[in-house]
Amino acid sequence: MTGLGALLKRNVKLYFKDKGMFFTSLITPLILLVLYATFLWNVYEDSFRSALKAAGATLNDSVIKGCVGGQLIASLLAVCCVTVAFCSNLMMVQDKVSGARRDLTVTPVKNATLSLGYFLSALFSTLIICGITAVAGLIYLRFVGWYLSAADVLLLLLDVLLLSLFGTALSSCVLFKLSTSGQASAVGTIVSAGYGFICGAYMPISSFSENLQHVISLLPGTYGTSLLRNHALRGVFSEMEAVHFPKEVVSAIRDSVDCNLYFWGDKVSGAAMYAILIGSILVLTGLFVLLNRISSKNGK
Numbered sequence: 195m196t197g198l199g200a201l202l203k204r205n206v207k208l209y210f211k212d213k214g215m216f217f218t219s220l221i222t223p224l225i226l227l228v229l230y231a232t233f234l235w236n237v238y239e240d241s242f243r244s245a246l247k248a249a250g251a252t253l254n255d256s257v258i259k260g261c262v263g264g265q266l267i268a269s270l271l272a273v274c275c276v277t278v279a280f281c282s283n284l285m286m287v288q289d290k291v292s293g294a295r296r297d298l299t300v301t302p303v304k305n306a307t308l309s310l311g312y313f314l315s316a317l318f319s320t321l322i323i324c325g326i327t328a329v330a331g332l333i334y335l336r337f338v339g340w341y342l343s344a345a346d347v348l349l350l351l352l353d354v355l356l357l358s359l360f361g362t363a364l365s366s367c368v369l370f371k372l373s374t375s376g377q378a379s380a381v382g383t384i385v386s387a388g389y390g391f392i393c394g395a396y397m398p399i400s401s402f403s404e405n406l407q408h409v410i411s412l413l414p415g416t417y418g419t420s421l422l423r424n425h426a427l428r429g430v431f432s433e434m435e436a437v438h439f440p441k442e443v444v445s446a447i448r449d450s451v452d453c454n455l456y457f458w459g460d461k462v463s464g465a466a467m468y469a470i471l472i473g474s475i476l477v478l479t480g481l482f483v484l485l486n487r488i489s490s491k492n493g494k
Contacts, residue, residue, distance in 0.1 A: 201311030202318065205285050209319045229396075238262050242447075257433055260339025264426035265451055267331035269395040271354055272419040275324050276393070279361030280385050282319035283369055286312040287378040309486045317362040324354050341429030349425040356471050357418040363478035370485050393419045398452050411457045414474035417467040424453045424464065 239262050246253060328351060335342065342350075365385075372378050390396040393415040399407055410416050431453075434444050448454045455462045462470075 198307050198311055198314075201308065202315045205311060205315030206319055209282050209285055209315070235262060235266070238265065246443075253434070253437075253439070256339040257341070257430060258339075260335065260341050260433075261427060261430045261447075261451075263335050263338040264341075264430060265423065267328075267335060268419065268422035268426040269390075270331060271324060271328055271350075272357065272393055272395045272415070272422050273390045274327050275320065275354060275357035275418070276361035276364065276389055276415060277386050278323050279316060279320045279358060280365040280369070280382055282323075283312065283316040283362065283365040284378050284382065285315065286366070287369055287372045287375070290373045291375050305490050306486060309482070313362060313366055313482065316365065317358060320358045320362060321355065324358055325351075328354050335426075339430075341433050342426070343429060346425050346428055350422065353418065353421045353425060356468075356475065357415075357422070359475045360414060360418060360471060360478070363475050363482060366482045367478055367485065370482065370489075389415070392416070394452050395419055398450060399455070400450050400452060407456075408458060411455065414470055417455065417462070417470045420452050420455045420462075421464070421467050421471070423451055427451065427453060 239258060242258055242261065332342070332347065332350075368381060369378065372381065392410055392413055394410070399410050399416065402410065427448075431444055431448065434447075435441070445454070455467070
């Protein structure tokens with residue numbers, strides 16, 4: 195455990211010390227934040243108000259802003275947990291490029307311990323950044339429209355933990371065989387550019403075509419985004435019901451922001467979403483372990 199502790203300390207310290215890698219991991223969340231603040235906020239708020247007007251209903255401005263703000267925070271965290279994990283896990287590739295991995299394998303530290311060190315340090319670094327992002331998001335919601343209970347906050351943090359685990363496990367499998375900076379940069383660019391779309395962070399999945407919705411419903415990250423949305427917006431929907439807002443309108447809003455997800459026409463429950471996300475984490479972690487065993491047997 196002493197060797198593992200030293201590896202964790204080394205990897206986390208190098209990640210935060212490398213300003214280029216650290217700020218690169220924040221680019222996608224910052225782009226999403228700017229995108230929402232300068233464009234999507236007004237689009238979502240205007241469309242929300244238009245829907246209310248068409249339904250002949252009215253809501254307090256605080257509820258509307260709480261709904262839009264909750265959607266923003268959930269989207270930001272959904273992207274951040276995965277893209278940051280890919281960036282923090284680049285240490286595994288960088289050590290191959292610099293030769294540090296070869297030097298570490300000369301020490302008494304086992305290959306399994308070395309791989310576990312990369313995995314846990316990437317998870318720890320991701321949780322630090324995403325935890326700070328979550329706290330900042332909650333403070334933001336406090337000012338624009340706070341409708342969260344203590345249980346909602348705890349469940350939101352649980353979602354961040356699970357999505358960070360998912361991002362770390364996924365990035366560990368994807369980056370495991372990479373051995374050059376160019377390969378790592380290419381993968382990082384693809385993930386940063388595309389993940390926000392396929393998980394429903396940039397645009398609600400309900401706005402995509404039916405065939406594309408079927409494809410996206412097969413991806414575990416989609417359910418992580420929905421869990422975040424459900425917990426960030428549960429209080430808002432409860433407030434709508436408390437003021438006798440039409441239930442059919444509330445249900446339509448939940449569908450439009452992906453709080454309700456459907457797998458080939460069947461609604462997916464919250465328990466099923468957790469099962470899918472946790473199951474994918476276990477499968478990806480098992481795959482990472484298998485890749486390490488195969489690599490050890492091959493002497494690589």
